[in-house]
Amino acid sequence: MAESRRHAEISGGGFAGLTAAAALARMGWSVRVHERAPELRTEGAGIVLWNNSLQVLDKIGAIHDLMSESMTPPAYETRMNNVIQSQETLDGIRWRTLTRPHLYETLLLAAREAGVEVVAGSEVVSATADGHISFASGETAEADLVIGADGVGSAVRDSLGVPLKRERSRDGITRFLVPRRKAELQALEPDTEWDNVIDFWNLDPRVLRVLYTPANDEELYIALMSPAADADGSRVPIDLDLWTSIFPQLAPVLEVAAETPGKYYGYQTTRLDYWTDGKVALIGDAAHAMCPALAQGAGCAMQNAWTLAVAATAAADGELPEALKEWERLERPITDRTQDKSQWYADTREMAKGSQFTGDSVEAALYNPTDPNRHEVH
Numbered sequence: 001m002a003e004s005r006r007h008a009e010i011s012g013g014g015f016a017g018l019t020a021a022a023a024l025a026r027m028g029w030s031v032r033v034h035e036r037a038p039e040l041r042t043e044g045a046g047i048v049l050w051n052n053s054l055q056v057l058d059k060i061g062a063i064h065d066l067m068s069e070s071m072t073p074p075a076y077e078t079r080m081n082n083v084i085q086s087q088e089t090l091d092g093i094r095w096r097t098l099t100r101p102h103l104y105e106t107l108l109l110a111a112r113e114a115g116v117e118v119v120a121g122s123e124v125v126s127a128t129a130d131g132h133i134s135f136a137s138g139e140t141a142e143a144d145l146v147i148g149a150d151g152v153g154s155a156v157r158d159s160l161g162v163p164l165k166r167e168r169s170r171d172g173i174t175r176f177l178v179p180r181r182k183a184e185l186q187a188l189e190p191d192t193e194w195d196n197v198i199d200f201w202n203l204d205p206r207v208l209r210v211l212y213t214p215a216n217d218e219e220l221y222i223a224l225m226s227p228a229a230d231a232d233g234s235r236v237p238i239d240l241d242l243w244t245s246i247f248p249q250l251a252p253v254l255e256v257a258a259e260t261p262g263k264y265y266g267y268q269t270t271r272l273d274y275w276t277d278g279k280v281a282l283i284g285d286a287a288h289a290m291c292p293a294l295a296q297g298a299g300c301a302m303q304n305a306w307t308l309a310v311a312a313t314a315a316a317d318g319e320l321p322e323a324l325k326e327w328e329r330l331e332r333p334i335t336d337r338t339q340d341k342s343q344w345y346a347d348t349r350e351m352a353k354g355s356q357f358t359g360d361s362v363e364a365a366l367y368n369p370t371d372p373n374r375h376e377v378h
């Protein structure tokens with residue numbers, strides 16, 4: 001009975017929007033995703049995913065493609081002034097490193113295979129609590145569920161007037177995808193395990209950091225962090241002499257990064273008074289942008305996309321607004337804690353000490369949002 005299918009309109013075809021779309025479509029909804037960009041592709045470099053998002057990728061049929069071009073490095077190594085602080089093997093934690101384009105392709109394929117309609121060049125300007133959505137083209141549509149997955153500058157959120165607090169951090173980062181060049185790195189530093197993630201920190205006399213993350217056999221993700229107040233450290237294209245003077249062993253890959261324009265991103269956290277309003281729900285950076293320290297921005301986005309789809313599908317006709325409120329009540333606390341912890345790491349730069357993947361720092365990394373018993377008290 002096609003006419004009884006419920007319909008969702010989603011603003012934003014990023015990691016949050018595509019995950020929600022694939023999940024809802026697999027649960028029987030008809031789904032349309034509106035992406036403002038004229039082409040369906042992603043900018044940006046690499047990403048780390050943990051159990052919370054990998055479980056969701058299992059459920060939406062995307063894990064096989066994801067595994068094909070991703071890796072689990074042997075250890076997460078932390079160095080301070082080139083002295084090893086820790087080499088954490090992350091035993092018992094499921095994690096993968098990969099490129100953003102690969103995650104994007106994987107999600108787009110999963111969404112399309114589930115029957116989602118993805119419309120490029122379609123900009124959403126507003127939504128209303130009763131399920132209406134309007135576009136820059138002047139057109140409008142109506143849905144049983146509207147999802148604002150339109151990123152940190154969300155038009156859906158702002159058109160609803162959701163109050164928010166925005167906190168900016170003093171540090172920021174420029175990210176690159178470069179070739180691995182493992183043989184050249186090995187020649188410069190033979191004792192190093194160049195398949196590890198290596199978090200190279202320098203705090204004294206100057207705060208500069210390179211997070212080195214192999215993403216597959218061919219590609220390496222490097223993130224260059226500096227305070228926004230350091231004009232040379234945050235300059236793009238990067239100041240090659242400055243960076244190689246501090247990280248000489250990374251010269252072969254820094255040279256490639258210096259040929260790319262690059263963009264410096266300041267860290268920010270946004271906290272909303274509420275994530276839902278009537279038939280509208282907000283997920284991803286639209287609802288909970290966070291500092292990248294715990295590598296959980298996309299992870300929490302995908303986790304919340306999945307649990308939203310489950311909650312909306314289970315809701316009886318006419319009771320969706322209440323079901324969305326209950327979804328936020330149950331699912332929001334772990335995201336709030338992950339935002340707070342990521343903000344704390346960004347503020348204190350405590351990651352430079354190493355041995356960080358324990359206790360509440362790995363709560364989201366270990367979480368399984370697809371476990372029906374996850375909210376039971378043990």
Ligand code: FAD
Pocket residue numbers: 011012013014015016017034035036037046047048049122123124125149150151152153154155156173175265283284285286289290292295296297298299300301
């Ligand atoms: P976005 O990726 O911003 O997608 C929103 C989409 O909506 C975009 O495609 C945009 O074009 C579209 N859009 C915007 N406005 C409109 C509109 N009006 N109409 C239609 N479409 C619209 N997370 C991790 O999990 N692991 C990591 O390792 C990690 N590393 C990070 C490193 C850095 C330096 C930063 C800054 C973030 C990192 N994150 C990481 C966080 C992660 O990138 C984000 O949390 C995630 O991409 C958010 O996804 P999203 O779909 O909510 O938003």
Ligand code: 5PR
Pocket residue numbers: 047048173175211223225292293294295351
């Ligand atoms: N982890 C990851 C990352 O990309 C960054 C951080 C931590 C995967 C920076 O981009 O601490 O800033 C961080």
